[in-house]
Amino acid sequence: MPSNKANNKYSGRSRLRRVREFIIESVLFLAALSSVATTFAIVSILVIESIPFFRHVPLLDFLTDAQWTPLFDDAHYGIMPLMAGTLVTTAVALLVAIPLGTIIAIYLCEFAPHRVREIIKPFLELLGAVPTVVFGYFALIFVTPVLQKLIPALPGFNMLSAGLVMGIMIVPYIASVSEDAMHAVPKHILEGSYAMGATRFQTAVRVIIPSAFSGIAAAYILGISRAVGETMIVAIAAGQQPNLTLNPMEPAATISAYIVQVSLGDLPHGSIGYQTIFVAGLSLMLITLIFNIVGYFLAKRFREVY
């Protein structure tokens, strides 16, 4: 029967099609899983390479020793100096980036004429796209000499100039993420505020910021993560000496700058120096993780449901 034969042909083809569809879906699924695999690989590599270090150095020493000199004869393995450097540069950067970023976001969202926004935003994007090594050069060659005119005692390498430049670098991230959050506030809420006779400034401060708070908090957390993990600016402009101090006028190394400094030298696989950069990386991940968790709960606590 011809019709039967045709049916067979079609069912054969449809089986082939089903198999092909299944294979394609599986391949795509594997690709999507690759990002999970990356996270898994990051965590396991950091942990696996850090374990031998903690067999050698007790955790208590690691957390309380005030010196970090793993490559000297008199080796000390205290993370505090590197942690202090990271926190000071991050704090300086945030003191610049959070006020500037928030003000720019409010300005662009509520105040700026449409034309100004269209012109300004690409420039901000550009500021965020400048390679960090260029920012590092700028901090060392331009910003530090300018600061030295204001503060004559400032050394050539210092955390202040690195932190300031890092802050400027982060402004576009904070501004654009907060602005998105502010734009997402439903228009009827704003109109309600204006209808009550509120000015734009009052609306921004009392209506938009509270409503968009969870998004703004997310922007700040993103900024903190950037600052904590930023490497090249501090490696170039802040000096690379571990230094337990909270004074931004002094030179100091951050966790990330230490990793770069050690990587530049010759580093035999499995040596204690090799292990320390993974320990440093693990500490960096943990700090970022803590900030992310805090941010998550902050955002959840203040989330407004419309």
Add this chain to the structure above:
Amino acid sequence: MPEQSIDDIRRMIARHKLRDHIFAIVGILSLMVGILTLLALFTELAIEGAPRIGWKLFASFPSRHPEEAGILSAWVGTTLIMLVTAASAVPLGVASAVYLEEYARKNWLTAIIEINVTNLAGVPSIVYGLLALGLFVYKLDFGQSILSAGLTLALLILPIVIVSAREAIRAVPGSIREAAYALGATKWQTVRDHVLPYSLGGILTGTIMGLSRAIGETAPVITIGALTFIAFLPQSPFSGDFPFVSFRWLMDPFTVMPIQMFNWTSRPEAAFQHNAAAAGVILLVMTLIMNGIAIYIRYRFRKRIKW
């Protein structure tokens, strides 16, 4: 309530309006801080780097003499690494995006993948360098090679590619898919023939943005052990004999533009700062051009496609 005279109310309104104006000025000043920094950065680099920028800079290897030092090995290294990065990040990223947008069922596994992509975007870039040092360089034994560096940067920009590709795919209206299904197309045929071509613009934009980020990344590439002084080129990808194409360059040691600049910046001799500035100008121009192309493509595709 005490009676307010009309004058009191007028004064209050004037006060609030004044605050509005003051804030507008503060806003403009804040923007100016960012823009002026950008301008200062450009001018500083241009003035310092101008004496070194020229044909010789591109055609010379690094050297101990600042006037003779160039970026030949650096720009060749950067170009080859970008090839590897694009060739691995784009297929992987687009495939992930297609899966998440078109195939994924709403379940816990999909939720984990989605949260994970967001979190990966926040991982400090130097941590990717450590991952690559442990995994690519030692465990998989790729060595301190162009392949290791390219794959590292590919992992680094994967979240950017995935997120932008997802947005582009989501923007394709459902009616297009339904029309394809109505004609008997399978899911994959619909994706390949309709969804992907329409989202090409967004995917390209995201990819170029990601690559422009990768070009400037220094820390992860230093971590896997890029050399800072390299006076030879990787093996040529083209060879005289059959099969005319060779992939041995993948395993060669390398340096890249930002590392060359970092190396010159950290030299004590002032003359090398000019080289650093010149390398910075070229790096910035590369980033600018890539961003410009990305913005242009976005603009073109938005204009051309009207649903």
